[in-house]
């Protein structure tokens with residue numbers, strides 16, 4: 001608790017100044033009448049453990065954990081949800097009775113955005129994921145649980161895509177390939193960009209064969225203007241091409257629910273975000 005009696009939360013990342021989480025959680029708190037404070041906490045990797053424990057010791061109630069700390073923080077939690085262990089990453093901490101509970105709300109955030117906000121049918125859909133890093137690992141199991149027909153992981157480095165297949169092959173149809181090997185023979189209903197290329201200002205040769213006029217394209221990255229991938233997909237004639245703003249708000253709502261026991265209305269917050277983004 002803060003000295004003025006308000007429950008304290010925050011987001012730890014490095015860098016973190018660009019994070020929208022404080023705005024989103026303040027909007028949730030306003031909407032649901034919850035009295036809380038949410039801080040932006042820039043923490044270097046070698047200071048992470050101390051910073052988390054310090055936040056806990058001083059009465060903090062919960063944290064969001066973002067890039068680059070999501071895998072590392074999993075090492076200091078006392079208990080971890082099954083979805084966080086499958087993702088190999090933690091994005092939400094709950095401090096309770098002296099213990100640290102770690103969860104991961106990214107996967108459920110993506111699925112809610114796809115199904116509820118965007119009206120995409122996942123069942124029996126062939127899904128292509130570009131990239132095989134931490135972001136990819138966090139979304140495979142939730143997609144498989146949504147009964148997709150197949151998951152294909154295309155990555156610049158084939159061995160990393162193959163590692164993902166090894167991790168998730170017992171839960172559904174999953175294959176690995178390079179960008180060059182993506183063929184137009186399988187029609188993809190959903191293509192997700194989970195590479196960090198755009199964030200780093202790169203524009204790799206994304207696989208053109210993946211896109212048809214029936215393909216929905218989703219970039220886990222987001223920005224005030226279209227990301228390179230979402231622009232590319234729209235230009236290639238995809239049915240629709242969207243950025244991950246909805247996932248961001250939905251994962252935050254799930255964290256808020258874990259902390260406060262109330263579920264905020266995300267649609268109105270997404271609308272407010274769109275206004276502030278324009």
Ligand code: ATR
Nearest residue numbers: 131132133134135136156157160195196197202204
């Ligand atoms: P994250 O945790 O955000 O997923 P990561 O683990 O560093 O980040 O993974 C980044 C992903 O983006 C990887 O799949 C990486 O491809 P490699 O495994 O070949 O490194 C992919 N990526 C990053 N920059 C890229 C680029 N310019 N072209 C193609 N893929 C890129």
